[in-house]
Each structure stands twice: as C-alpha cells, then as structure tokens.
Amino acid sequence: MSKALFEYVLRLGDDSLILGQRLSEWCGHGPILEEDIATTNIALDLIGQATTLLEYAAHLEGKKRSADELAFLRIDREYKNLLLVEQENGDFGKTIMRQFLFDAYRKLLFEKLLSSSDEHLAAIAEKSLKETKYHLKHSSEWVIRLGDGTEESHERVQDSLNELWRYTGELFFEDEVDTELKGSGVIPDVSDIQDKWNELVMNVLAEATLTIPNDNWQFDGGRVGKHSEHLGYLLSVMQYMQRAYPNMEW
Amino acid sequence: MVDTNQIWKYLEEVSDPEIPVLTVNDLGIVRNVSIEGGLCKVTITPTYSGCPAMKRIEDDIIEKLKDKGIENVKVDLVLSPAWTTDWITENGRQKLLEYGIAPPQDEVDKSVLFAEPTNVPCPKCSSSNTRMISQFGSTACKAHYQCNECMEPYDYFKCLK
Ligand SMILES: [Zn+2]
Numbered sequence: 001m002s003k004a005l006f007e008y009v010l011r012l013g014d015d016s017l018i019l020g021q022r023l024s025e026w027c028g029h030g031p032i033l034e035e036d037i038a039t040t041n042i043a044l045d046l047i048g049q050a051t052t053l054l055e056y057a058a059h060l061e062g063k064k065r066s067a068d069e070l071a072f073l074r075i076d077r078e079y080k081n082l083l084l085v086e087q088e089n090g091d092f093g094k095t096i097m098r099q100f101l102f103d104a105y106r107k108l109l110f111e112k113l114l115s116s117s118d119e120h121l122a123a124i125a126e127k128s129l130k131e132t133k134y135h136l137k138h139s140s141e142w143v144i145r146l147g148d149g150t151e152e153s154h155e156r157v158q159d160s161l162n163e164l165w166r167y168t169g170e171l172f173f174e175d176e177v178d179t180e181l182k183g184s185g186v187i188p189d190v191s192d193i194q195d196k197w198n199e200l201v202m203n204v205l206a207e208a209t210l211t212i213p214n215d216n217w218q219f220d221g222g223r224v225g226k227h228s229e230h231l232g233y234l235l236s237v238m239q240y241m242q243r244a245y246p247n248m249e250w
Numbered sequence: 251m252v253d254t255n256q257i258w259k260y261l262e263e264v265s266d267p268e269i270p271v272l273t274v275n276d277l278g279i280v281r282n283v284s285i286e287g288g289l290c291k292v293t294i295t296p297t298y299s300g301c302p303a304m305k306r307i308e309d310d311i312i313e314k315l316k317d318k319g320i321e322n323v324k325v326d327l328v329l330s331p332a333w334t335t336d337w338i339t340e341n342g343r344q345k346l347l348e349y350g351i352a353p354p355q356d357e358v359d360k361s362v363l364f365a366e367p368t369n370v371p372c373p374k375c376s377s378s379n380t381r382m383i384s385q386f387g388s389t390a391c392k393a394h395y396q397c398n399e400c401m402e403p404y405d406y407f408k409c410l411k
Binding site: 034035037038041042044045046047048049051052119120122123124126127128129130131134137138 | 296298299300301302328329330331332333334383384385386387388389390394408410411
C-alpha cells in the first residue's frame with residue numbers, strides 16, 4: 001500500500017513541480033505586468049504544493065531521500081508528471097489553455113481527495129484546493145476573454161486547444177497504482193472526476209466560442225515516465241544548480 | 251517556567267515579514283501553544299502553500315522566544331484545518347485598513363466561475379466605486395485594485411475560504 005501511495009503522491013507532486021517550473025519561465029516576460037505577477041504567483045503556489053507533496057513522498061518511500069533530492073536529482077524517466085504540464089509555454093494563450101485544462105482537473109481531484117482515507121493526503125488536498133480554485137477562476141476567465149475576443153486571439157487560443165487536447169485523456173489515466181489505492185478508499189474513482197471535468201470544460205469553451213478538435217487521438221506515458229522531448233530541456237534548466245553545485249542550499 | 255498565556259503574549263511581538271503591521275496572532279496562523287516537560291511547542295499553519303514568509307516566521311518565533319529566555323522551542327507546521335482569512339482578527343483587519351490594505355470581504359465561493367469581482371471599498375477614501383485590476387497582487391495573498399474616485403491603487407487582502 002505505501003509503495004502505491006508513494007507512486008501516487010509522486011505523480012501529483014511532479015505535476016505541481018513541472019508546471020510550477022514552466023510557469024516561472026514567464027517571470028519578467030509576461031504580456032502585461034499583472035499577468036507576469038499572476039503566472040509567477042500561481043507558479044509559487046504550485047512549487048509550494050510540490051514541496052508538501054514531495055516531502056510526503058520522501059517520507060513514504062522511507063529511503064532517506066529528501067524532497068529536494070526527489071525534485072532535483074532524478075533522471076527524466078523517473079518523473080511521473082502528466083505530459084500536459086511539461087508542454088512548452090508557447091504564447092500566453094497556450095499557457096492559459098494548458099493551465100485551464102489542468103486547473104479544472106486539479107480542482108475536481110482535490111475536492112474528491114478531501115475525503116481520502118489517508119489523512120495527510122486529505123490535509124494536502126484541503127490546503128491546495130483553496131489555491132486551485134483561484135487558479136481556475138483566473139485561467140477560465142482568460143480562456144473566455146481570448147476565445148471570445150478578437151479574431152487573432154480566437155484563432156491562436158483555438159490552435160492551442162487543438163494542440164493540447166491530445167494530452168487531456170491522460171488526466172484520467174489509471175493503472176495498478178490507482179486500482180490498489182481506490183480499493184482502500186485513498187483516492188476517488190476517476191470516472192467521477194471525468195464527467196464533471198467534461199461538463200466544466202465544455203461550459204467554459206462554449207462561453208469562449210471555442211470547439212474541441214475532431215481528431216481525438218490521445219497520448220499517454222507521463223505517469224509511467226515516458227515523456228515528450230520537452231521534459232529533458234526543462235530538467236536541464238531546473239536541475240542545473242543542484243548538478244553544478246551538489247547539495248547547495250539558499 | 252512561563253505558562254502558555256505568557257507565550258501567546260510574546261507572540262504578539264512577532265510580525266509578518268511581508269505585512270509588518272500584522273502579528274502572527276492577528277493573522278491567525280498560530281494554532282496552538284503547549285509546554286510539555288520543558289519543551290515549548292508552537293503550532294503554526296501556512297497562509298499559502300508556497301508562502302516564502304513561513305520559514306522566516308518560524309525562525310522569528312524561535313528567536314523571539316529565545317530573547318525571552320525560552321531556549322527549548324519547537325515550531326510545528328500543520329496543514330489541516332487549512333488557514334482561512336476568517337481567522338484574521340478584528341484588530342488585524344483594522345490594522346490592515348489603516349496600513350492601506352483593504353481587508354478581506356465576504357466573497358462568493360471561487361467555484362462560481364462567472365461571478366463579478368468582489369466589491370472592495372477603497373482603504374483611503376472608503377468609496378465603493380472601485381475596480382479590480384488583477385486577481386493577483388504583490389504577494390500570493392493579495393489582489394490588486396484601484397479606486398475610481400480618488401484613483402488610489404491598493405492591495406486587497408483577498409478572501410480565502
Ligand atoms: Zn479612494
């Protein structure tokens with residue numbers, strides 16, 4: 001049980017860590033000052049969630065590996081984040097679309113994890129849910145503003161949706177880790193989340209005058225460590241300091 | 251040996267490094283104080299997961315109590331029940347207002363996606379003719395507003411429930 005739970009918590013922690021790192025790339029490059037601040041604030045929340053989750057994962061693993069070692073000293077195949085979160089930022093519209101698709105999933109997942117039989121996981125969900133609601137409000141408002149905006153903004157954000165849609169099936173990926181944890185009431189059944197996610201996403205996309213692509217080919221692999229080419233580049237930046245100056249702290 | 255009431259009083263002297271007018275007590279982040287077998291344990295809870303002030307607050311508490319002659323101090327961090335702006339004291343709200351930061355208002359639940367932004371009166375002239383500039387402000391706990399009457403740009407300590 002604790003091995004499955006370690007794996008599960010690592011997956012959630014890696015989602016937060018990798019997306020937090022991606023969003024932090026906007027620091028100093030936001031399209032307007034307010035959004036520069038918003039994306040980096042959201043990045044900060046996500047890195048905070050990653051810290052709590054990876055500390056818990058390190059504890060569950062029981063091998064004296066610290067949260068920092070988990071964050072900075074694994075190789076790409078050992079990261080278990082969703083493919084969606086490692087995708088490149090692209091323009092602001094693509095970043096917002098990626099964020100929206102993820103926030104909607106995260107909010108629904110944390111709501112369900114509030115009643116997890118694992119008390120610590122429930123506590124992390126309780127803390128993170130409040131922040132995630134804010135993120136979702138921010139990202140969904142921008143999706144609507146850009147989708148239902150000018151011809152240019154509509155076209156760009158529609159292109160982003162077309163490109164990112166193929167990574168959304170993986171949000172509901174399940175394997176033996178999930179089966180084991182579902183059995184003991186630690187995590188919810190993803191089908192509960194999937195229906196609500198579809199409804200929420202369809203509502204916002206409709207408001208934004210956006211349509212989901214016809215091509216429904218879906219990728220997965222992130223949850224078992226098979227990543228897109230983008231993760232390696234991200235890790236080389238993220239891990240640089242720890243690799244160049246082992247055990248450094250600040 | 252001091253008692254827990256005395257410790258609570260000492261904590262009145264520890265302020266939030268980012269909003270120095272607020273003490274840790276005003277913020278409502280100190281959840282418990284206990285003394286057992288000579289060990290003084292202070293339990294705090296973070297405002298936001300990534301709040302960079304938490305480590306500093308922890309160090310400040312230890313240092314403050316050391317100054318008061320209490321050497322054996324441990325600060326524990328708990329996540330549940332999760333912090334809410336409802337725990338900011340009345341006194342704390344008043345101090346925020348005087349400092350120029352609008353205190354948290356009662357808000358509709360964030361899960362209502364299409365709601366209008368909360369009306370937040372101006373801390374300078376009290377007008378409610380104000381507008382939200384950005385949902386995110388200078389720190390994770392604040393949003394950015396501007397007054398349409400006196401033009402004052404200000405931070406709003408946003409409601410977290
Ligand atoms: Zn005013």
